[in-house]
Amino acid sequence: MGMLYHxxxxxxVLLSNIAEPDKTKAVKELIDDSTPRPSFFFLVILxxxxxxxxxxxxxxxxIIASMLIAPILSPILSLALGIVAADGTLISRSAITLVKxxxxxxILSALTTxxxxxxxxxxILPELTPEIMERTKPSIVYFLIAVIxxxxxxxxxxxxxxxxxxxxxxxxVALVPPLAVVGIGVATWNGAVTANAFSMFLLNLVGIxxxxxxxxxxxxxxxxxxxxxxxxxxxxAELEKAIQTSHTKDRxxxxxxxxxx
Numbered sequence: 540m541g542m543l544y545h546x547x548x549x550x551x552v553l554l555s556n557i558a559e560p561d562k563t564k565a566v567k568e569l570i571d572d573s574t575p576r577p578s579f580f581f582l583v584i585l586x587x588x589x590x591x592x593x594x595x596x597x598x599x600x601x602i603i604a605s606m607l608i609a610p611i612l613s614p615i616l617s618l619a620l621g622i623v624a625a626d627g628t629l630i631s632r633s634a635i636t637l638v639k640x641x642x643x644x645x646i647l648s649a650l651t652t653x654x655x656x657x658x659x660x661x662x663i664l665p666e667l668t669p670e671i672m673e674r675t676k677p678s679i680v681y682f683l684i685a686v687i688x689x690x691x692x693x694x695x696x697x698x699x700x701x702x703x704x705x706x707x708x709x710x711x712v713a714l715v716p717p718l719a720v721v722g723i724g725v726a727t728w729n730g731a732v733t734a735n736a737f738s739m740f741l742l743n744l745v746g747i748x749x750x751x752x753x754x755x756x757x758x759x760x761x762x763x764x765x766x767x768x769x770x771x772x773x774x775x776a777e778l779e780k781a782i783q784t785s786h787t788k789d790r791x792x793x794x795x796x797x798x799x800x
Contacts, residue, residue: 557697557698557758561697561698561699562697562758562760562762562763563763563766564699565696565697566620566760566763566766566767566770567766567770568696569613569616569617569620569696570617570620570629570767570770570771570774571770571774572610572613572617573610573613573614573616573617573632573633573636574636574774574775574778575632575635575636575639575778576778576781579610579613579636580639580640580643582608582609582610583609583610583611583640583643583644584643584647585608586605586606586608586609586610586611586715587605587609587643587644587647587648587651587715587718587719587722588647588651589601589602589604589605589608590602590605590606590609590648590715590716590718590719591647591648591651591652591719591722591723592651592655593605593670593716594668594670594671594674594716594719594720594723595652595655595668595671595723596668597668597669597670597671598670599670602670602716605715605716605719606712606713606714606715606716609714609715610640611637611640611644611714611715611718612692612712612714612747614633614634614636614637614640615633615637615714615744615747615748615751616692616693616696616747616751617629617632617633618630618633618634618637618748619693619747619748619751619752619755620633620751620755620760620767621633621767622752623752623755623756623760623761624760624761624763624764624767625761625764626764626767626768626771628768628771629767629768629771632771632775641718641740644715644718644719644721644722645718645721645722645725646722647722648718648719648720648721648722648723648725648726649722649723649725649726650722650726651722652722652723652726652727653726656726656727666727667727667729667732670716671720671723671732674716674717674719674720674736674739675720675731675732675735675736675739676735676739677735677738677739677742681739681742681743681746682742682743682745682746683746684743684746685712685742685743685744685745685746685747685750686746686747686749686750687750688712688746688747688750689712689746689747689748689749689750689751689754690750690751690753690754692712692747692751693750693751693754693755693758694754697758712743712747713743714740714743714744714747717736717737717739717740717743718736718737718740720732720736721733721736721737721740723736724736
């Protein structure tokens with residue numbers, strides 16, 4: 540018991556001594572990375588398509604590649620940041636982005652599976668591959684992996700010299716493959732696959748969220764509440780301006796085309 544307390548004390552000292560500029564930079568980057576820009580959802584689409592194809596052909600390398608480009612981890616971490624800082628705007632913003640990502644992932648995976656299984660010879664795409672079935676076995680071990688991965692990711696986020704560790708934690712977390720399997724289960728009307736894969740996703744989600752909340756709390760990130768609010772407001776204003784500019788350009792193009800006609 541004494542050893543456990545000693546280790547916890549050393550960890551709290553380590554985390555509380557993180558440089559303030561590093562915390563500020565990490566907060567700004569995390570909020571920026573979790574902003575629901577078109578580019579964010581474009582990466583969600585690409586990662587889900589890649590994961591679905593990899594699962595259907597039982598190719599682990601393709602599945603790993605999909606984890607590396609998936610941005611879904613960012614809104615989970617920003618949700619943890621919002622909870623620690625008690626920032627309602629960041630909490631709702633992150634939750635909405637996460638829910639949209641989940642819905643997009645399941646729909647795209649289901650449509651991709653349906654299309655491939657209807658237009659591809661069945662000897663090329665077996666019905667349920669081992670890689671698919673591996674994502675339908677939620678257990679406490681996967682929850683522990685998610686906790687460890689979430690802890691490592693949250694720590695690496697505020698330590699610039701540890702940025703090289705982020706791709707490894709993205710692979711370990713494995714958020715997109717279970718969502719892709721949910722879509723595969725929906726497309727094949729397999730309730731057991733759908734339910735078990737979604738349970739694994741929720742297990743990973745909760746593990747990452749709890750560990751990130753713990754780490755951000757130990758880092759005293761709540762002291763950046765003002766910076767968080769200011770950054771969210773700034774980034775959202777930039778996003779709104781970009782959307783308005785895009786709409787204006789589209790209207791101008793349509794007007795020019797009508798004039799030529």
